[in-house]
Amino acid sequence: MSLFNFFTQEIAIDLGTANILIMHNDEVVVNEPSIIALDRNNPKNVVAVGKKALMMHEKTHESIKTIRPLKDGVIADFNAAELMIREMIKKIYPKKPMFAPGWRMMICIPSSITEVEKRAVRDSAEQAGAKEVYLIHEPMAAALGIGIDVEEPVGNMIIDIGGGTTGISVVALAGIVCDQSIRIAGDEFTADIMEAIRRYHSLLIGERTAEQIKIQIGAAMKEIDNPPQDMAVHGRDLVTGIPKEIMVSYQETAEAMDKSIFKIEEGILKALETTPPELASDIYRRGIYLTGGGALLRGLDKRLAAKIKLPVHIADDPLTSVVKGTGLALKHYNSYPFVMR
Structure with missing residues (x-):
């Protein structure tokens, strides 16, 4: 065993627009709002992060500014994102360890992300201390977190309603067959x-x-x-x-919220229109799975079921489905072909 592997710790990160979740040793150890408060005079000086920074949001004076580093599911402020990830990782070990571990990170990303945006996520993770970075698309992570066998030849529709985007995807055979991403969430x-x-x-x-x-x-x-x-x-x-x-x-x-929810309904119908007929028959039998914080909106499952005429299932814990799936993929990163190095 190499010295690097001996000191390597694995963490799975759901880098969301609204919340950042980190899983370590099969436990969600960080669940905080994706926001950071910085000193205006010294932007490298972090005043607060997560819940404390959220308490300051829209209440700051001229010496402090609050930043949401992610917008519409992607990094909008590279420096703030790097500082936020670094501070969130520190929360895993409140007491500073004797030897700083090398981090093997897996981060979930929207399926509609561009190569430039993907590079920004990877660079932020490396600047925050990652020795190895793996990426996984959110629909695959959500499906794993729900408990779906993504490698079987059966179609499953996953709707992930996050903070910045709603991802509507059909997954089968360890791949994303159809994908719609709308910036309504x-x-x-x-x-x-x-x-x-x-x-x-x-x-x-x-x-x-x-x-x-x-x-x-x-x-x-x-x-x-x-x-x-x-x-x-x-x-x-x-x-x-x-x-x-x-x-x-x-x-x-x-x-x-009626008009925004209507746009999500339209996105789901459009995704179903482009779904191959054999997979559509699987979805008819299995229904649709809802994950993400938006899935907790009262009556949303019933409204979607009435509109689409299909069963709609809410994940057992929609807020943590994606990070749990990311953690599962990290455990078996050599076995899943959809994990990106």
Whole structure:
């Protein structure tokens, strides 16, 4: 055994637009928002990362800036992404180890990513301390995380609704047969809620407040089982400029997000149109699998099932399906032909 292999530690990373998850020793050890706070005077000085940085978001003064390094599923700010990955990895070992391990990393990437964007992910990982970097497409990682045997000659449709993009893919025989990626996902839902509150209540709210509304009372339909109670929302009155409180119902969130969800429905139908007939028959029998944070939106599975006329299954833990699949692929990286070195 070489000295490198002796000190090598394996980590699987789901580098998402909204959240970054890291799996180490078969456990999800990091689950934090993909955001970093930096010192404006010294951009290499990290003030906070993850949950602490999110608490500062939209509340900073001139000396601190918060950055979301990923946009639409890809790295938009290379330096911030590198610093964020480095700080997130430090959270694996709160106490600094005697010998810094060499990291073997596997990172999942959107299937629609370009070569330039792929290189940015690889470079960020290497700058953050990776000795070996492997890449895996999100639909394959999600399928593995759900528990699907991706190598069998059977078609499975995976819909991964993340923060920046919704990936709609059909996988079979260890490959992606059909793929649609639309830039409508969790961030778009949040923006829809902000716009609806501004338009109908003349109230200006921030991104964090809109995100809380989406999580606590967000719904895809106006009629759902076990509806949540109305939520008190605080913001700035656009007429008077004074802070005020309003009550928001889940029906209002369903109306606000309706157009964005409709675009996801259209994307699914378009993907089904391009699916080979033999795989389409498999999907008819097996249904469609939903993963990603967007899958937790109340009533979304029922709305999609009513529109597409197919069964829709939500993964047991949609938020961690992708990172679990990435960890599984990393364990057997020599066995899976879809893992990219």
